[in-house]
Amino acid sequence: MKSVTSLLLALALLLVAAGCGGNNSGNNEPSASPSPSASPSESSEPSASASPSASESPQQLTKVKFSEVIRSIFYAPHYVAMSQGFFEKQGLEVDMNTAQGSDKGAAALIAGTADISMVGPETAIYIHNQKGDKTLKIFYQLTLKDGSFLLSREKLDSFKWTDLTGKKIIGWRPGSAPQMVMNSTLIKEKAEGADVVTNIAAPAMAGAFASGQGDFIQLFEPVASTLIKEGKAYYVASLGEAFGKFPETSYVATSDYIAKNPDVIQRFANAVSEGTKWLSTASDEEIAKALKPFFDGTPDDIIIQSIKRYKDQDTWPAKPELTAEQFETLQSVLIENGVLKPEEKLGDMSAVVDMSFVNKIGAAG
Structure with missing residues (x-):
């Protein structure tokens, strides 16, 4: 737990220093199209400050500095809201950058370089337990399943989680949501002895697997489907389906920002x-x-396949609410994975959760 909070504090201090330097415009420059050597967040990032019709709108838009955790089709509703002009319709101009991790997205909120971040909800718990000057609040639950998929090097006629015993799996960084979901799934399925590699940087994971490292790999879309299409991996299982409901990705802001800007949050x-x-x-x-504008170079069939996988596992809830039951699941996973001590468990979720805005979605006015 100390290592997690220390990292967040360090990042916050770094971002405070860096925040004086401008808008971090480099995050909005197009990069190479997704390939097996690229993480979901490495796909093209268009100028994300407005939807296509922004120049035609006469209204004054409120700018929101927004930080996404990584670039993945797992977060499709957000990109749709941008490309279809739904943010603009609400009078908002979203200036988006990619944090490359929930820890960095939370640090950006603390430093003030982001107004709203899309991160793992566990970050709000970590910050709360630091008892610092700022606290974070979860105000919208975007996903209710893990968004990663298990792929294999060899085609398998059938698969049991115990088949991973003694095998090397290229996975995500320690303490990240996909890493914890993988570990908890292995425990639940009694797949003992699996060697999960957690020290390969996200942008290098697929490339490492394609070059011969590991027997299995855990990837998000569209990189998973890209690797499969190129014949370098085979689909094995959905971590989201295997583990079940899990509140993996939320929209979070500081308590101060929410109190001062409730209309923006709504x-x-x-x-x-x-x-x-x-x-x-x-x-x-x-x-x-x-x-397409957010995944430039990714073929349409890969985008469509990625969306199908996420729809099939009921990734996006009709009501984006973080319930008490889901919050309990989250804290149980954190404790099971050793990043939250039992005595640090929050008995009152309202300390870090505010679902009042979700309950007002669609209300008159």
Whole structure:
């Protein structure tokens, strides 16, 4: 626990120093198209401050500095809200950058370089237990399943989780949500002796696997489907389906920002909710077109396949609410993985959760 909080504090101090340097515009420059050597967050990041029709809108937009944890189709409702103009409809201009980790996204909030971050909800618990000057509040639960998939080097006719015993799995950094979900799934399935590698940087994971490292790999979309399409891996299982409901990704802001800008938080929640609803009814062609600007170079069939995988496992809840039951699951996983001590468990979730904005989505006015 100390290592997690120390890292957040260190990052916060670094970001305070860096925050004086400008808008970090380098995060908005296009990068190479997704490939097996790229993480989900390495796909093209267009100028994310406005939707296509922003220049036509006469209204004054409120700018929101937004930090996403990584770039992945796992967060499709957010990109839809941007590309379809739902944020603009709510009077918001979203200036987006990619943090490359929940720890960094939380640090950006503490440092003031982000107004809203898309991170793992556990970060709010970590910050609360530090008892510092700032606290974080979860105001919207974007996903209710883990978003990673297990792939194998060799094609398997059948798969049991115990098949991972003695095998090397390229996984995510220690303390990250996908790493903890993987570990808890291995415990639940009694797959003892699996060697999970957690020291390969996210952008290098798929490339390491393609070059011969590991027997299995845990990846998000669209990188998972890209690796499969290129014949370098085979689909094995969904961690989301294997583990079950888990509140992996939330929208979070500081308590101070929420108190000062409740209308911005409400409008932000409204826009993302509209993005989720749009995804449930749009055609494959419409979805591919909407997401393409955020995954430049990714073929339409990969985008469509990625969306199908996430829809099939009920990733995006119709009501984006973090419930008491889900909060209990989250804290149990944190304790099981040794990043939260039992005595640090929060008895009152309202200390870090505010679902009042979710409950007002769609209300008149």
